[in-house]
Amino acid sequence: MSEGSNVQFSEREALLFHSSGRPGKIQIVATKPMATQRDLSLAYSPGVAVPVRAIAADPDTAYDYTAKGNLVAVISNGTAILGLGDLGALASKPVMEGKAVLFKRFADVDSIDIELNTKDAQRFIEAVELMEPTFGGINLEDIGAPDCFIIEQTLREKMNIPVMHDDQHGTAIITAAGLINACHLTGRNLADIKVVVNGAGAAAIACTALIKSMGVRHDNVIMCDRKGVIWQGREGVDQWKSAHASTTDRRTLNEALEGADVFLGLSAAGSLKPDMMMKMAAQPIIFAMANPDPEITPPEAKAARPDAIIATGRSDYPNQVNNVLGFPFIFRGALDVRATAINEEMKIAAAQALADLAREQVPEEVAQAYGGQAPRFGRDYIIPAPFDPRLMEVVPAAVAKAAMDSGVARKPILDMAAYRESLKARLNPTTSVLTLAYEAARAHPKRVVFAEAEEEVVLRAAIQFRDGGYGTPVLVGRDEVPDRLRALGVDDPDSFELHNSRNSPLIERMVDFLYDRLQRRGYLRRDVQFLVNQDRNIFGALLVAMGEADVMITGVTRTYAQTLRQIRRVLDPQAGITPFGIHVLVGQSHTVFMADTTVNERPSALQLADIAEQTAAVARKMGHEPRVAFLSYSTFGNPPGNWLANLREAVAILDARGVSFEYEGEMAPDVALNEKLQKNYPFMRLSGPANVLIMPGLQSANLSAKLLRELGGDSVIGPMLVGLEKPVQIATMSATASELVTLAVLAAAGIAN
Numbered sequence: 001m002s003e004g005s006n007v008q009f010s011e012r013e014a015l016l017f018h019s020s021g022r023p024g025k026i027q028i029v030a031t032k033p034m035a036t037q038r039d040l041s042l043a044y045s046p047g048v049a050v051p052v053r054a055i056a057a058d059p060d061t062a063y064d065y066t067a068k069g070n071l072v073a074v075i076s077n078g079t080a081i082l083g084l085g086d087l088g089a090l091a092s093k094p095v096m097e098g099k100a101v102l103f104k105r106f107a108d109v110d111s112i113d114i115e116l117n118t119k120d121a122q123r124f125i126e127a128v129e130l131m132e133p134t135f136g137g138i139n140l141e142d143i144g145a146p147d148c149f150i151i152e153q154t155l156r157e158k159m160n161i162p163v164m165h166d167d168q169h170g171t172a173i174i175t176a177a178g179l180i181n182a183c184h185l186t187g188r189n190l191a192d193i194k195v196v197v198n199g200a201g202a203a204a205i206a207c208t209a210l211i212k213s214m215g216v217r218h219d220n221v222i223m224c225d226r227k228g229v230i231w232q233g234r235e236g237v238d239q240w241k242s243a244h245a246s247t248t249d250r251r252t253l254n255e256a257l258e259g260a261d262v263f264l265g266l267s268a269a270g271s272l273k274p275d276m277m278m279k280m281a282a283q284p285i286i287f288a289m290a291n292p293d294p295e296i297t298p299p300e301a302k303a304a305r306p307d308a309i310i311a312t313g314r315s316d317y318p319n320q321v322n323n324v325l326g327f328p329f330i331f332r333g334a335l336d337v338r339a340t341a342i343n344e345e346m347k348i349a350a351a352q353a354l355a356d357l358a359r360e361q362v363p364e365e366v367a368q369a370y371g372g373q374a375p376r377f378g379r380d381y382i383i384p385a386p387f388d389p390r391l392m393e394v395v396p397a398a399v400a401k402a403a404m405d406s407g408v409a410r411k412p413i414l415d416m417a418a419y420r421e422s423l424k425a426r427l428n429p430t431t432s433v434l435t436l437a438y439e440a441a442r443a444h445p446k447r448v449v450f451a452e453a454e455e456e457v458v459l460r461a462a463i464q465f466r467d468g469g470y471g472t473p474v475l476v477g478r479d480e481v482p483d484r485l486r487a488l489g490v491d492d493p494d495s496f497e498l499h500n501s502r503n504s505p506l507i508e509r510m511v512d513f514l515y516d517r518l519q520r521r522g523y524l525r526r527d528v529q530f531l532v533n534q535d536r537n538i539f540g541a542l543l544v545a546m547g548e549a550d551v552m553i554t555g556v557t558r559t560y561a562q563t564l565r566q567i568r569r570v571l572d573p574q575a576g577i578t579p580f581g582i583h584v585l586v587g588q589s590h591t592v593f594m595a596d597t598t599v600n601e602r603p604s605a606l607q608l609a610d611i612a613e614q615t616a617a618v619a620r621k622m623g624h625e626p627r628v629a630f631l632s633y634s635t636f637g638n639p640p641g642n643w644l645a646n647l648r649e650a651v652a653i654l655d656a657r658g659v660s661f662e663y664e665g666e667m668a669p670d671v672a673l674n675e676k677l678q679k680n681y682p683f684m685r686l687s688g689p690a691n692v693l694i695m696p697g698l699q700s701a702n703l704s705a706k707l708l709r710e711l712g713g714d715s716v717i718g719p720m721l722v723g724l725e726k727p728v729q730i731a732t733m734s735a736t737a738s739e740l741v742t743l744a745v746l747a748a749a750g751i752a753n
Contacts, residue, residue, distance in 0.1 A: 011489070012488065012489045013460065013463065013464060013467070016460075017738075018094060020736075024094075024097055025094075025097045025098060025100070025101050026097050026100050026101065026111075026112075026113070030043075031067075051065035051066070060410075062133075063136075063338060063411075067110060068133075068134065068135065068136050069136050069335060069338065070108075070109060070110050070136060070335060071109075071110050071111070071112065071134070071135050071136050071137075072103060072109055072110070072111045072112075072135060072136060072137040072138070072139050072331055072335070073111070073112055073113075073114050073128075073131060073134070073135045073137070073138050073139065074096045074099045074100050074103070074111050074112070074113045074114065074139045074141055075096075075113075075114045075115075075116065075128060075138060075139070075140055075141065076089065076092045076095070076096055076113075076114075076115055076116070076140070076141045076142040076143060077089050077092070077115070077116045077117070077118055077119060077124060077142075077143055078090070078091055078092030078115065078142060079119060079142070079143055079144035079147070080142050080143060080144040080145070080148075080167070080202075081095055081142045082095055082142065083291050083292065086144060088117075089115040089116055089117040089118075090115060090117070092115055092141075092142055093113060093115050095141070095142060096113030096114070096115060096141060096142075097113050099111065099113065099139065099141055099166075100112065100113050102324055102327075102328060103139075103327075103328050103331070104588075105328075105431060106324060106328035106329070106391070106392070106427075107328035107329050107331065107332040107392060107396070107426075107427075108332070108426040108427060108588065108589070109328060109331055109332055109335065111139070112135075114131075116128075119147075121147040121150045121151050124143075124147070124151055125150075125151055125154050125155060125158070128151075128155055128159075129155065129158050129159060132159050132160065132161060135161065136161060136162075136335050136338075137161055137162040137163070137164075137331050137334060137335055138155065138159065138161065138162070138163040138164070139164060139166055139327065139331065140152055140155075140163065140164065140165040140166070140167075141165070141166055141167065142167065143165065143167070143202075145201050145202045145240075146238060146240060148165050148167065148168065148202045149202065149205075149240050151165075152164075152165040152168070156341060160340050161339075161340065162331065162334040162335070162339050162340070162341055162342045163341070163342070164327070164330070164331070164342045165202065165206075166323055166326075166327045167202050167203055168202045168203055168205070168206030169206050169210070169326075169342070169347055170323035170326045170327045170330075171203040171206065171207060171266070171289070171321065171323060172203070172206040172207040172209070172210040172211075172347070173210065173326045173330070173347050173350050173351045173354070174321045174322065174323060174325050174326055174351075174354065174383060175207050175210075175211075175264065175287055175289070175311075175321055176207070176210050176211055176214060176347075176348070176351035177325075177350075177351040177352070177354035177355040177358070177382075177383060178287065178311050178319060178321060178355075178382045178383045179211060179262065179285065179287070180214075180351065180352065180355040181355050181358055181359070181377070181382035181383070182262075182285040182309045182311075182382050183285070184355075185309065185378065185379060185382070186283040186285065186309065188261060189215075190211070190214055190215040190216050191215050191216070191217060192220075193216060193220060193261040193262055193285075194220045194221075194222075194259060194260045194261045194262070194281070195208075195211065195216060195220060195221045195222070195260065195261065195262040195263075195264060196221075196222050196223075196224065196253070196256045196257050196260045196262065196263050196264070197221060197222070197223040197224065197244075197264045197266070198224050198253055198263065198264065198265045198266070198267045198271060198272070198295065199224070199225070199264075199265060199266035199267035199268075199290075200223055200224070200225035200230060200240075200241050200244075201266060203266045203289075204223070204264070204266040204267075205240050205241070205243075205244065207264055207266065208221060208223060208244050208264075209243075209244075210344070210347060210348070210351070213344050213348065214348055214351070218244075219246075219247070221244065221246065222246045222248060222250065222256040222260075223241070223244045223245075223246070224252075224253045224256060224267075225241065228251050228252050228253065229246065229248065229250050229251050229252065229253075229255070229256055230242070230244060230245045230246065231245055231246050231247070231248055231249075231250075231251070232245045232246065232247050233245075253271070253272075253276065254276055254279070257276050257277075257279050257280055258279045258280075259279070259280070259281055260279075260280050260281060260284070261280070261281045261284065261285060262284070262285040262286075262287070263277075263280070263284065263285070263286050263287065263288070263295075264287045264289075265286075265287060265288045265289055265290055265294065265295035265296075266289050266290065267290055267295060268290055268295070269290050269293035269294065269295065270293070270295065270296070271290070271295045272286070272288060272295040272296040272301075273296070274296070274300055274301070274303065274304035275304075277296070277301060277304045277305045277308065278304060278305070280305070282307060283307045283308070283309065284305055284307070284308045284309075285308070285309050286301055286308050286309065286310045286311070287310075287311045287312075287321065288301070288310065288311070288312050289311070289312060289313045289321050290313070291313045292313075292314070294312040294313065294314065297312075297317075298310045298312065298317045298318070309379045309382065311382065311383065318380035318381065319380065319381070319382050319383050320383065320386070321383065322383075322386045324386050325354060325383070325384060325386055325391065325395075326350060326354075326395070329350070329391055329392065329395035329396045329399065330342060330346065330347070330350050330395065330396075330399050332392070332395075332396040332399075332423070333346070333350075333395065333396035333397065333398070333399030333400040333403065334346065334399060334400075334403060336396065336400055336411075336413065336419070337400045337403045337404060337409035337410070337411050337412060337413060338409065338410040338411040339403040339408045339409050339410070340408045340410065341408050343402075343403075343406055343408055345402045345403075345405065345406040346399045346402045346403055346406070346408075348402070349398040349399055349401065349402035350395055350398060350399050350402075352398065353394050353395050353397075353398035353399075354383065354384055354391075354395065355382075356394075357384045357388065357390060357391070357394050357395075358377055358381060358382055358383055358384045359377045360377075360390075362375055362376070362385075362388070386435075387432050387435040387436055387439065388432075389424075389427070389429060389432045389623070392423050392424065392426065392427050393420050393423045393424050396423055397416060397419060397420050397423065400413055400416075400419070401413075401416065425589065426589060427588075427589060428586060428587060428588060428589050428590060428591055429591070429622070429623025429624055430584070430586050430591040430622050430623055430624070431586070432623060433621070433622045433623045433751070434622075434742070434746075436749075437745050437746055437749040437751055438468075438470065438745055438749075440748075440749040440750075441470040441471060441745045441748045441749050442468075442469045442470060444748075445469070445470060445471035445472065445748075446470075446471040446472075446550035446551055446748040447471060447472045447474050447548075447549040447550045447551070448465060448470075448471050448472070448473055448474065448549065448550065448551040448552070448553060448744045448747075448748060449474045449476060449540040449543050449544060449549045449551065449552040449553065449554075450462045450465075450473050450474065450475050450476065450553055450554075450740075450744075451476045451536045451537055451539070451540030451541075451552060451553065451554040452476070452477070452536055452554055452555075452556055452557050453475035453476055453477030453481050453498070454477045454478060454480065454481060454484070455556055455557060456484065456488070457556060457735070457736065457737050457740065458553075458556060458737075458740065459475075459481070459484055459485060459488055460488060460737035461553070461737040461738075461740035461741050461744070462475060462496070463485075463488060463490065464737060464738070464741045465741050465744055465745075466496070468741070470741070470744070470745055470748065471550075471551075471744075471748055472497065473496065473497070474497050474499065474543060474548075474549045475496055475497065475498045475499065476498075476499050476501065476536045476539055476540045476543070477498060477499075477500070477536070478500055478502075479500065481493070481496075481498055482494065482496075482498070499539065499543070501532060501533055501534070501535075501536060501539040502533055504539075506542075506543075506546075506548065507532055507533070509546065510532045510539070510542045510546065511525065511528050511529050511532050513542060513545065513546060514528045514531065514532060514538070514542060514569070514570060515528040517569070517570070518569065531569070535566060536554070537554050537558075537563055537566040537567055538566055538567075538569060538570060540552050540554060541566070541567045541569075541570035541571055541726075541728065542570055544571070544726045544727070544728065545570050545571055545726060550727065550748065551726075551727040551728070551729075551744060551747045551748050552567075552726075552727070552728045552729070553728075553729050553731065553740055553743055553744045553747070554567075554728075554729075554730055554731070555729075555730040555731035555732060555733065555735065556731055556732075556733055556735055556740075557733070558733075559733070560581075560598055560719070560730055560732070563730050564579075564598075564599065564721075564730060567724070567728055567730070571724050571725055571726050571728065572724075572725050573723050573724060573725065574723050574724065574725050576610075577610065577614065577722075577723040578599075578600060578603075578607050578610055578611070578723060579599055579721060579722065579723035579724055580595055580596035580598065580599045580600055580603075580607075580611050580614070580721075580722055580723060581595065581596055581597045581598025581599055581718065581719035581720065581721055581722070582594065582595045582596075582597065582615055582618060582718055582719060582720045582722060583595075583597045583705040583708070583709075583716060583717070583718045583719050583720075584622070584716065584717040584718050584720065585708060585712065585715070585716055586715045586716070586717060587715075590691070591619075591622065591624055591691060592673075592690075592691055592692075592693060593615050593618060593619050593622075593624075593626075593691060593692045593693065594693045594695060594701065594704065594705055595611050595612075595614075595615040595692075595693075595694060595695065595701075595722075596611050596694075596695060596698065596701060597695065597698075597701040597702055597704075597705040597718075597719055598698075598701075598702065598719045598721070598730075599698070599721075600698060601697065601698040601699070602697050602698070603646075603697070604646060605645075605646040605647075605649035605650045605652075605653060606650075606653060608630065608646060608647065608650035608694055608696075609650040609653035609654050609657070611694055612628050612630070612650065612654065612663060612692070612694045613654070613657070613659060614722055614723065615628070615692050615694070615722075616628055616659070616661045616663075616692055618720070618722065618751070618752075619691060619692055620661075621750075621751045622751065624691055625661070626661040626662065626663075626691065626692045627661070627662045627663075627686050627687065627688060627689070627690045627691050627692065628661060628662065628663035628664070628665075628690065628692040628694060629663075629664055629665055629667055629672035629686065629690035629692070629693055629694065630647045630650060630651060630663070630664070630665025630666050630667070630694045630696070631665070631666070631667065631668070631669055631672060631693050631694060631695055631696060631700075632644060632647055632665065632666035632667065632668065632696055633668065634666055634667075634668070635666070635667045635668045635671050635681075636666065636667065636681065637666075643696065643697075644666055646696075647665050647666040647696060648665070648666065650665070650694075651663065651664070651665050651666075662685060662686050662687060663685070663686075664684055664685045664686045664690075665694070666696075669693070672686075672689070672690040672693060673689050673690060674689065675688060675689055705719070709732075717739075717742060717743075717746075718743075718752075719732070720743070720746065720752040720753075721752075721753065722752075722753060724753065726753075727747040727748070727750075727752075727753040728747075728753070729743040729744070729746075729747045729752060729753070731743055
């Protein structure tokens with residue numbers, strides 16, 4: 001059971017991530033303008049009195065006039081942190097902030113973390129109960145057993161909003177989904193399977209309760225704890241374990257597994273031995289979910305029982321039981337119908353929706369994470385991938401319907417089809433594609449040149465890239481690089497591949513290669529020798545050109561134009577393509593692609609058309625259907641001017657090509673992006689706001705991109721360089737290590753080139 005991956009990183013990098021910029025991972029952002037005195041008067045006194053009186057008269061209107069309906073509290077006392085144990089309320093705060101980030105990222109649910117400094121279950125209950133007016137739902141997290149059972153049950157009884165302890169029910173729902181599909185693949189019925197549950201903590205008990213409510217017979221389940229089988233009459237068993245006590249003469253896990261169909265492990269690493277599996281029924285179903293190391297690894301299990309279906313909590317094995325498949329979407333559906341609880345019917349609906357989704361054909365963007373080979377429903381794909389964009393549409397809709405059918409919805413949804421469309425619109429497909437790119441990089445690691453390895457930011461990026469499992473960093477730098485790696489916490493700097501352009505054994509070949517290119521462009525051989533020895537960008541580009549590496553990242557020490565000139569001495573454009581740059585602006589629910597922002601000062605009509613077509617292709621790779629606008633100071637000739645002809649000709653060129661995306665121009669930026677203004681032009685061919693902006697010239701493009709980077713509210717990716725014969729990306733001089741890694745991953749995954 002997991003909410004992340006098993007990517008490795010240094011402690012230093014983790015601390016830098018959480019401390020850089022604004023400390024922590026969340027902030028409050030106003031949703032209304034706050035620029036003028038009038039804005040403040042409406043937001044606070046005296047304007048705020050109007051909704052106050054409305055809510056006092058009708059409490060349900062709080063959902064109309066406040067953030068309550070989309071606000072979840074993530075609450076813990078830190079007594080069972082992520083497998084780290086009881087480290088206290090304050091130590092749990094980074095985890096709870098992280099949970100809030102996942103709520104927002106996956107389901108557009110706003111969350112606030114609350115850490116309660118008490119181990120007294122009753123005080124915890126009283127504190128949370130008093131917060132009901134503030135929140136639309138309560139997510140309990142990292143609370144030790146048995147208090148987690150007492151706290152959740154009491155709060156569910158006392159509060160009139162959804163309350164869920166995710167460590168219990170999130171794990172249970174994903175496990176149940178996988179079990180449904182594993183039984184389907186092996187021809188079993190839930191009512192007939194024999195299940196052994198190893199572990200009797202919060203998650204194990206919740207998993208057991210849920211599968212029983214779905215049809216698994218009580219008499220067919222044996223639960224074990226550290227002392228062995230929990231059998232009826234055993235002394236020292238608390239009320240939560242005793243609810244699942246068996247009438248059996250078996251006393252050990254080894255005995256319990258005799259003839260069992262299913263092993264549900266929520267216990268400790270290594271507790272399931274290969275010889276134990278030999279006693280299980282044909283085609284055994286193994287859920288080894290101990291975290292971070294499973295009860296048995298899939299290779300060990302497959303060696304013992306090749307006919308087994310195996311799931312774990314880890315991302316580096318198939319069938320990951322990952323809670324992020326559940327809790328964001330369950331709360332999304334519950335909030336949207338203003339449910340008073342998250343009941344068994346809603347949990348079962350979520351599990352069934354996940355099981356059904358895994359059986360559907362995987363969309364193209366998910367297939368990219370598997371190297372273009374779409375995973376198919378089967379023994380290694382019984383649970384959907386966490387980055388499947390359809391989760392947002394499918395699971396909340398199923399949960400909302402179950403809430404309505406079971407009578408806990410206070411605001412029923414009348415048009416479910418429209419609701420599903422609204423769910424898709426809440427999230428930005430780019431975020432899923434970025435996740436897919438990272439997965440694809442891990443699946444197909446590349447050799448990436450980091451050409452400025454004396455710079456700390458570059459070395460930190462290289463460390464992140466390697467430790468993240470995205471590929472092999474190839475460092476270009478001088479002899480001091482190993483010492484700088486040591487200063488950054490690398491124990492074995494020699495484990496990094498380092499090329500010194502002064503003494504590399506590749507120099508002679510590089511000089512021959514480059515001299516052959518440049519000898520008729522005014523360069524003597526000694527000039528080429530100097531370039532290879534002294535210029536890191538030349539040397540790095542040659543590594544890629546000669547097949548010694550796959551991708552190159554550079555740009556933090558020199559201007560973009562100067563860096564590109566150096567690289568162009570080594571690499572040519574792709575056939576028929578003029579290289580250009582794209583800035584990608586990424587918001588919560590939208591993405592805008594701007595081009596050309598880096599290369600061509602005054603592009604011709606043909607270049608503009610080519611740039612539009614290539615940028616549209618990048619937009620599609622990142623999950624968007626392109627709507628292209630050719631920007632100008634003039635909108636369809638008003639006002640008239642001298643620089644419109646090439647824009648109009650570019651549109652005509654696309655007309656002649658018969659391209660498969662929407663495009664229009666010339667138009668001002670506000671018309672391109674504002675749907676209301678677009679209605680003034682009924683002849684316009686765009687069906688909505690543009691998401692690809694083709695800039696008329698480098699001056700306006702570069703200024704706009706840099707202003708938006710510094711002043712805008714969106715995240716900015718890029719510039720991404722498109723059109724060279726080999727994958728090379730040039731970052732900005734202000735790029736962070738994370739931005740360099742993103743560019744490297746996008747280039748390695750084939751999206752950013």
